Amino acid sequence: MPEYYPVYLNLAGKRCVILGGGTIAQGKIAALRDAGADITIISPEATDGIKRAAQRGDVAFEQRPYREGDLEGAFIAVAATNVWHVNRQIFEEAEAKGVLLNVVDDPDQCTFIAPSIVRRDPITLAVSTGGASPALARKMRETLAEAPALKWADLAGALGRARRIIKEQRTVIDPTRWQCVITEDLLEMTQAGREDEVVDIILAQLQDDTIPEMCTDLAQCKAGGCAKRAALRAAEAVS
Numbered sequence: 001m002p003e004y005y006p007v008y009l010n011l012a013g014k015r016c017v018i019l020g021g022g023t024i025a026q027g028k029i030a031a032l033r034d035a036g037a038d039i040t041i042i043s044p045e046a047t048d049g050i051k052r053a054a055q056r057g058d059v060a061f062e063q064r065p066y067r068e069g070d071l072e073g074a075f076i077a078v079a080a081t082n083v084w085h086v087n088r089q090i091f092e093e094a095e096a097k098g099v100l101l102n103v104v105d106d107p108d109q110c111t112f113i114a115p116s117i118v119r120r121d122p123i124t125l126a127v128s129t130g131g132a133s134p135a136l137a138r139k140m141r142e143t144l145a146e147a148p149a150l151k152w153a154d155l156a157g158a159l160g161r162a163r164r165i166i167k168e169q170r171t172v173i174d175p176t177r178w179q180c181v182i183t184e185d186l187l188e189m190t191q192a193g194r195e196d197e198v199v200d201i202i203l204a205q206l207q208d209d210t211i212p213e214m215c216t217d218l219a220q221c222k223a224g225g226c227a228k229r230a231a232l233r234a235a236e237a238v239s
Helices: 023-027 029-034 048-056 084-097 134-144 148-169 175-180 184-191 195-207 227-238
Strands: 015-019 038-042 060-062 076-079 100-103 116-120 123-127
Touching (some): 023 048, 029 048, 048 060, 084 100, 116 148, 123 148
Parallel strands (some): 015 076, 076 100
């Protein structure tokens, strides 16, 4: 079984071809649409859900069998025909054209696999077993969806705003210092609707080299020299 390299793809405006019109093909539409992909579905038959999606303009639907050349201009493709020799032909075309391909239930012919997704906007966690057991990946997704650690996703907005300001100022901040400013207090303030205050606090802590519990060098934290980081490690060990 291949060793996959985990990656997130920017599909905005990119051509995606789905070969097959069953429930599995239908199930691929929502996530690809959310990612901004330009979706074409090719199949002799299609579910009512696919037909409705085509009527809404969410996808283009060509009601016919696959033929060579259907992957022309595609960035990614999904083969879900349930016919082995057709999926093999699709695989061979994808290989020749350099198109990323997922062949449903056949990891050996995949150049990418779709993981199970845990989402708490804007954070997503991808769970994959490398094709060994999709059922296990789904089980882990369901378990992780209730994980307390996902609460930290609520700080993403404030941290993203602070990061943009720091980049505009061209200030160099050690990555560890960013972790030191992520605290329960700031999380609670954000959840209470006080994000503007949180951004100000983050910026102040990132750029103040006189805070006694943090390292004095903004660009390089010292290993073991940060009392706040030690306290965070201790708290994580207890939890």
